[in-house]
Amino acid sequence: MEKTARKVMEVLSGKTVSPPPVWLMRQAGRYLPEYRETRRQAKGFLDLCYSPDLAVEVTMQPIRRYGFDAAILFSDILVIPDAMRRNVRFVEGEGPQLDPISLEEIERLEAPDLARHLAPVFETVSRLRTELPDTTTLLGFCGAPWTIATYMIAGHGTPDQAPARLFAYQHPKAFDRLLSVIAEASADYLIRQIDAGADAVQIFDSWAGVLGDDEFQRYAVGPVRRIVDVVRAARPETKVIAFAKGAGANLRTYRQGVDADAIGLDWALPLDFAVELQKDGAVQGNLDPLLMVAGGEALENRARRILDKLGHGPLIFNLGHGITPQADPENVTRLLEIIRGG
Numbered sequence: 142m143e144k145t146a147r148k149v150m151e152v153l154s155g156k157t158v159s160p161p162p163v164w165l166m167r168q169a170g171r172y173l174p175e176y177r178e179t180r181r182q183a184k185g186f187l188d189l190c191y192s193p194d195l196a197v198e199v200t201m202q203p204i205r206r207y208g209f210d211a212a213i214l215f216s217d218i219l220v221i222p223d224a225m226r227r228n229v230r231f232v233e234g235e236g237p238q239l240d241p242i243s244l245e246e247i248e249r250l251e252a253p254d255l256a257r258h259l260a261p262v263f264e265t266v267s268r269l270r271t272e273l274p275d276t277t278t279l280l281g282f283c284g285a286p287w288t289i290a291t292y293m294i295a296g297h298g299t300p301d302q303a304p305a306r307l308f309a310y311q312h313p314k315a316f317d318r319l320l321s322v323i324a325e326a327s328a329d330y331l332i333r334q335i336d337a338g339a340d341a342v343q344i345f346d347s348w349a350g351v352l353g354d355d356e357f358q359r360y361a362v363g364p365v366r367r368i369v370d371v372v373r374a375a376r377p378e379t380k381v382i383a384f385a386k387g388a389g390a391n392l393r394t395y396r397q398g399v400d401a402d403a404i405g406l407d408w409a410l411p412l413d414f415a416v417e418l419q420k421d422g423a424v425q426g427n428l429d430p431l432l433m434v435a436g437g438e439a440l441e442n443r444a445r446r447i448l449d450k451l452g453h454g455p456l457i458f459n460l461g462h463g464i465t466p467q468a469d470p471e472n473v474t475r476l477l478e479i480i481r482g483g
């Protein structure tokens with residue numbers, strides 16, 4: 142029998158699919174009552190990530206409710222520093238906290254044993270591939286080294302990542318070493334997700350937008366390229382989506398620089414610029430996540446504009462960043478109607 146098509150995979154091969162496939166960053170999350178219910182059953186957020194039963198359940202929730210074209214593994218980018226024993230905690234209402242890493246600790250930092258520390262995540266991936274509909278793409282993911290490093294240096298989220306930027310200016314050699322240990326661990330992590338059943342992977346560089354252009358090349362492009370090269374050397378067919386949030390004009394050379402099959406676009410990126418970028422290959426994005434709160438005409442108009450501008454080329458419809466806890470689940474239903482022909 143003919144194998145059923147996974148539309149996201151088709152777009153990642155450069156095809157135009159109409160209507161475009163759609164999934165939403167952070168589609169499993171607090172805006173869904175069923176997520177909040179499952180979340181209560183886990184002790185902490187990391188326990189949720191490391192319990193395959195619960196992680197499979199929350200990954201499946203938005204697929205059952207909306208029939209998205211892709212599921213994304215439920216985990217977090219900070220499981221890599223957690224495996225490096227950086228004491229990652231998620232404090233209710235405060236976001237992630239880690240032990241800030243020192244210069245001396247960077248010199249001694251080693252690649253973590255992921256088979257041991259992240260075994261439950263790989264089990265979640267393999268169970269998901271058997272549970273998901275055949276037509277649903279399963280995405281694995283990791284954080285980009287720059288974004289992971291910002292949390293490891295500061296020990297928490299900051300508005301502009303000043304601690305990591307300053308550290309990089311003052312200790313460039315140590316910072317390069319930190320990024321390279323994270324890149325090796327991340328490549329290993331992605332290869333294991335592929336082997337467990339992930340169809341493609343996304344690399345999240347949520348903090349790429351705070352880098353100057355030289356630093357963007359050195360810290361956002363170089364280490365992500367290294368991950369892609371290592372992953373493709375081991376698993377040559379791997380499709381990669383690279384999302385450098387806030388990268389703006391740096392996106393002109395980003396796809397080629399990191400060798401991605403698709404690039405993610407944030408909501409602030411002008412659509413005319415997005416059209417230019419799409420001439421080189423698939424794009425993913427870029428609806429403002431706040432339109433999932435606002436709904437109404439604002440949502441309708443912008444979603445249609447994105448479809449008009451980008452729907453005639455290779456597009457994976459998505460938000461320009463993760464959906465927020467305040468989003469109305471009904472607006473997601475409405476968005477899917479608009480995309481799929483409403």
Ligand code: CP3
Pocket residue numbers: 165166167168169170171180186213214215216217218219231236237282284288298345347463
């Ligand atoms: O549905 C999905 O998208 C899959 C799961 C996923 C999560 N985090 C679950 C999560 C993915 C892909 C991520 C990626 C992630 N994690 C990123 C990159 C993407 C982005 O949003 O920029 C980053 C920077 C993180 C780090 C992180 N994790 C932060 C800063 C926070 C706290 C912020 C917040 O929203 O509270 C988290 C926690 C987190 N990761 C939650 C979820 C659903 C919320 C925590 C909870 O449920 O208690």
